[in-house]
Amino acid sequence: MRPLMRAPDVSELRRNAEFVMAAAQPPHQPCTGQGQDPSASGVTILPLAVRGLGFNVGGLRILSDVTLTLLPGAPTVILGPNGAGKSLLLRLLHGLVEPTAGEVSWAGREGDAARRQAMVFQRPVLLRRSVLANVLYPLRLAGAADREARAVAALDLVGLTALADRPARRLSGGEQQRLALARAAATNPDVLFLDEPCASLDPAATRAVEGIVATLAARGTKIVMTTHDLGQARRLAGEVVFLHGGRLLEHTPAAQFFGAPASAEAASFLRGELLAA
Numbered sequence: 001m002r003p004l005m006r007a008p009d010v011s012e013l014r015r016n017a018e019f020v021m022a023a024a025q026p027p028h029q030p031c032t033g034q035g036q037d038p039s040a041s042g043v044t045i046l047p048l049a050v051r052g053l054g055f056n057v058g059g060l061r062i063l064s065d066v067t068l069t070l071l072p073g074a075p076t077v078i079l080g081p082n083g084a085g086k087s088l089l090l091r092l093l094h095g096l097v098e099p100t101a102g103e104v105s106w107a108g109r110e111g112d113a114a115r116r117q118a119m120v121f122q123r124p125v126l127l128r129r130s131v132l133a134n135v136l137y138p139l140r141l142a143g144a145a146d147r148e149a150r151a152v153a154a155l156d157l158v159g160l161t162a163l164a165d166r167p168a169r170r171l172s173g174g175e176q177q178r179l180a181l182a183r184a185a186a187t188n189p190d191v192l193f194l195d196e197p198c199a200s201l202d203p204a205a206t207r208a209v210e211g212i213v214a215t216l217a218a219r220g221t222k223i224v225m226t227t228h229d230l231g232q233a234r235r236l237a238g239e240v241v242f243l244h245g246g247r248l249l250e251h252t253p254a255a256q257f258f259g260a261p262a263s264a265e266a267a268s269f270l271r272g273e274l275l276a277a
């Protein structure tokens with residue numbers, strides 16, 4: 001296990017811009033030969049070990065003493081009321097924000113962690129280019145082989161093949177989010193972080209995104225996502241991480257969380273009584 005220390009990307013925090021994050025990834029420097037699929041080595045950057053993670057701003061403790069281990073397998077869904085620290089935790093795990101306490105460490109070879117994970121935000125920021133060009137962009141940054149074929153396959157996965165030549169910014173909200181997923185999936189990450197990916201989508205678009213997420217999970221991508229939609233959490237989660245007031249109160253299999261939550265806060269949250277941390 002080694003800590004992944006990436007300098008905080010201020011512009012990313014300001015703009016919530018997913019592609020800025022992609023641009024911040026170091027160029028692909030494979031140990032096994034230029035252009036190979038990073039996952040082809042059979043090594044994974046999981047488990048992810050988080051110890052004593054904390055984040056303070058101006059004396060205010062926003063996240064406190066989060067310790068957990070994430071293993072390969074079914075999606076991990078991070079739940080909790082507004083302001084609980086869900087988005088912040090995802091950003092800390094992904095290395096976009098540096099913790100003020102504790103550490104995040106990945107398994108695998110040196111240098112793999114940063115390029116074998118991806119993140120999709122609530123509102124995707126797309127390049128002012130075609131749909132296909134948006135998917136090709138991170139592949140080019142990664143120096144991946146077979147870029148065109150991989151991009152075409154990723155668009156097929158999300159059902160956007162027919163729109164490949166359209167300007168990306170003309171797509172509907174749901175299509176844009178599917179494109180963001182294609183862009184992330186094209187690099188075949190071990191871990192994909194999703195922060196409220198359906199928060200601004202209608203039910204049909206939400207179902208489409210859920211289908212893609214389930215497909216990626218079935219293909220072996222570890223999904224770590226936040227959502228405020230309990231129905232979605234029930235449909236997708238293998239396990240639940242429950243945050244409240246910047247603290248981790250539960251980390252349990254989904255059936256246990258929804259059936260018999262251990263904390264009073266989670267029980268109250270599930271009854272719809274706890275809306276803000």
Ligand SMILES: Nc1ncnc2c1ncn2[C@@H]1O[C@H](COP(=O)(O)OP(=O)(O)O)[C@@H](O)[C@H]1O
Nearest residue numbers: 057062080081082083084085086087088089226
């Ligand atoms: N970089 C930051 N600087 C200052 N405050 C922050 C920062 N990131 C998050 N916060 C605050 O921390 C709390 C948790 O935020 P967030 O992770 O977005 O919650 P959630 O996603 O669970 O709704 C909020 O009160 C938010 O305003």
Ligand SMILES: [Mg+2]
Nearest residue numbers: 086087196226
């Ligand atoms: Mg959030």
